[in-house]
Amino acid sequence: MQREARIANYFLAVFGIISLTLLSLPLSGPVRVFKACLVYLSDPAAYRGAKGVEKIADVPDRIRGLLAADIENRLMREEVKEASWARAEAQALKAENERLRAVLGLKASPGYTSIWARVLERDPLHWYHSFMVDAGQKDGLALNAPVLGKGAEGLSVIGRVVEVRPRSSLVLLVTDELSSVAAHLSSSTVEGLAQGQGGARLIMNYLSEDASLTLGDLAYTSATSATFPPGILIGRVARVFPRDPFLTFQSVEISPALDSGRLSEVLILKRQGSP
């Protein structure tokens, strides 16, 4: 037994030193590639989830690109599966909505189709005013078509088309002084008018005097908006102005949900029936 214990101690020392050496040494590129590929082939679940790509951060670029593309592909397949169910559900709800509208004798809301367009150019002198997109009359765009952007919180308002050319269009941003959108806040049903200021933020005026306004409230387009479909996110309340005794309404400052300066693609809605 004593002899066995002594030998075991030697073995522990040897294996311990080897293990600690392996732990201390940085792995060479080919070894990291081999390890990452082997793990990925044997158990792709190890790389699933949001932190999956982080685990291959130390793998050389080309292999990391391949693995990251496959991980992304798997995630997107799952998203597509979920989206197909959401789409079926939305279609069923739409059909139900139309049927109920018909029963109540309400006018049917206009349907929309959409088109993605790339942002072509921005005028540095009018950064918060407008930009050009690569879709125009030939793509079926019309004046005042709503322009949306996709961010982490889903679709949000970017602006509207104010000039249509054959293959391009000018989009007036909601942050422009000439822009205004009928909107409501998430915490209440009070409506107001979100108006561009020519800067990064909007001011939402005409909110009821009695409404309680809180920071972080979300502002959505209202059903009374002439341009935008209802329920599209505009932004978040960034500041509540103190009540002015000379005014009959309250105002808040809105921080747009998406920075239009970072967008490279936008979604433009076309009324159904337009070419």
Next chain:
Amino acid sequence: MSYILLFFSAMAAQWLWSSQFAFWGLAPQLLLVLTALVAAYRGPILAMCLGFFWGLFLDVSSPHLFGANALALTMVGYGTGSVRRQIDVTGAGSLSAVVFLMTWAYFLLLGVLGLVFMEGFLWIGWPSFLACPFYNVILVWVVAVAPPFIFLGKSRN
């Protein structure tokens, strides 16, 4: 020859189980259980040798630290072997208790190695930390009647 067969078949079984039959992401640690079993029945030296190379296999097939599992399974073999000198660990009850505690020790050692060699404690998550010891104990009872156990023999040397 039988140990070589045990070595490779255990690796194949572990891979198959953890990648194909994991239940809610949880799979028993066959290699840890076998390391403890070998240490209990055949002594720490053989267990440490098997544990070290099984650990290397786990390290190659894991995205985390390279060498951590090798060290941890070596320690499991050594620890069980040390306990074996004090008490009889060949009984099902005592062996289950040893495997139960060794599982937690294994997780904690991996965590500490992460703290030393990575940016933070390598935490496996509460579900694994709480469920795996029980999973492993069940496996002890299953393996005790399986063919690998037969050639390990019931007698202590």
